[in-house]
Amino acid sequence: MAEDDILPRPIDQNTPTTSDVRIQQSWERCASAYNMDPAQGWIADVLSGAEFRQASGRSALLLKSAMGEMRRLFDLVQGMGLMVLLADPDATILARCADETHLSVCRRLHLRKGAIWHESAAGTNGVGTCVKEKCPIFLGQGEHWRFCFSLLASYAAPVFDAQGRVAGALNLAAFSGNTTKPYAALVMETLLQSGRRIEEQLFRAHYAGHKILTLGPAEGCSSPLVALNTDGEVTGATHSSRMLMGWTDDMIKDHPNLLTELESGTEISLQKAEESVVRSVLATSHGNVAATARSLGISRATLYRKMKALNIQ
Structure with a gap:
């Protein structure tokens, strides 16, 4: 990247020109915790074969x-001039989809399989900071820590495994950051949808043979899915479901009863989740109330009462 391509740093070089507190905190880590010079050249550590x-x-x-x-x-x-990257929980690039015209820039910036983009090595960047923060992040032009990445734009979202842990990160990168800025919200939502689909595939594969239910509409980077055994007990939950219900690994090991858990809450979101569960099991049972009650571990009378309360015909 030519010297005249590098954007000027803010007057206070340790404060990015962004309102995103996560980017600000990342810059602070680069300056104080990592003692990283933004002008220093960078060559990525690349894994051997x-x-x-x-x-x-x-x-x-x-x-x-x-x-x-x-x-x-x-x-x-x-x-739109974007490439797709997949990284593991250590921010090591595992796979890449890129246009042939971008391969020379990829080589120069070490956007390649096996390259380690952990924040402590590369500074503030999409993959590394996303894995560090465990949440979606957008870095516009000039918001990466290192000068050599000044023209990059990066959209990154964590992908969660069947136990709700970060399995890796999905990343969209543009070499001319401002070109995608007018569509940043649309690009990020498209990325989040892809991440949720990968998460759902991981979850369904891990809990094959279990009933998979949703607790409501997907928001953010995780879908609120749960896996139930034949007794209607929870055997697994995605990251979103764990956050919604406050479940830990130990709590899920005890196989909580989903409707009992939902019934103990008073939040409107939990009422909607309960309705979603009942409707999902009814659909799975093709409207058979007796089969639905057995799956949920409750009596038919209790199910009828809940259906009436939830206005389910």
Whole structure:
């Protein structure tokens, strides 16, 4: 990248020109915790062939679930000059979909398989900061920490595994940041939808044979899904469901009864979730009330009472 391509730093070089507190905190970490000079040249650490095979093996389920979605996403955004990256929980790039015209820039910026983009090494960046913060993030032109990434724009979203842990990050990167800025909200929502689809594939594959229910509409980077056994007990929950219900790994190991959990809450969101559960099981049981009651672990009289209260015909 030529010297005249580098954007000027703010007067206070440790304060990015953004209102996103997560980016501000990331810059603070780069300056104080990592002692990182933004003007210093950077060459990524790249895993050896054997190391990359090990990393890929650890993320085999993620790769299997994500590759089709990555190609679909790339077909949608290729015309906007965006490339698609998939990274593991250590911010190591596992896979890439990029236009051939961008390959030379990818080599120069180390956007390649096996390159480690952890925030402590690369500074504020989409993949590394997303994994660090465990939430979606958008970095516009000039918001990356290092000068050499000044023209990049990055959209990143975490992907959660079947236990609600960060399995990796899905990233859209543009080499001319301002070109996608007018469509940033649309690009981010498209990315989030792809991340949720990968999460759902991971969840359904892990809980094959279980009933999979949703607790409500998907928002953010995770869908509120739960897995139920034949007794209507919760055996698994996505990141979103865990946040909604306040479940921990130990609580899920005890197989809580979903309707009992929902009934104990008074929030409107939990009432909507209960309605969603009942409707989902009714649909799965093709409207058979007796079968639905058995699946939920309640009597038919209790189910009829709940259906009346929830205005379910």
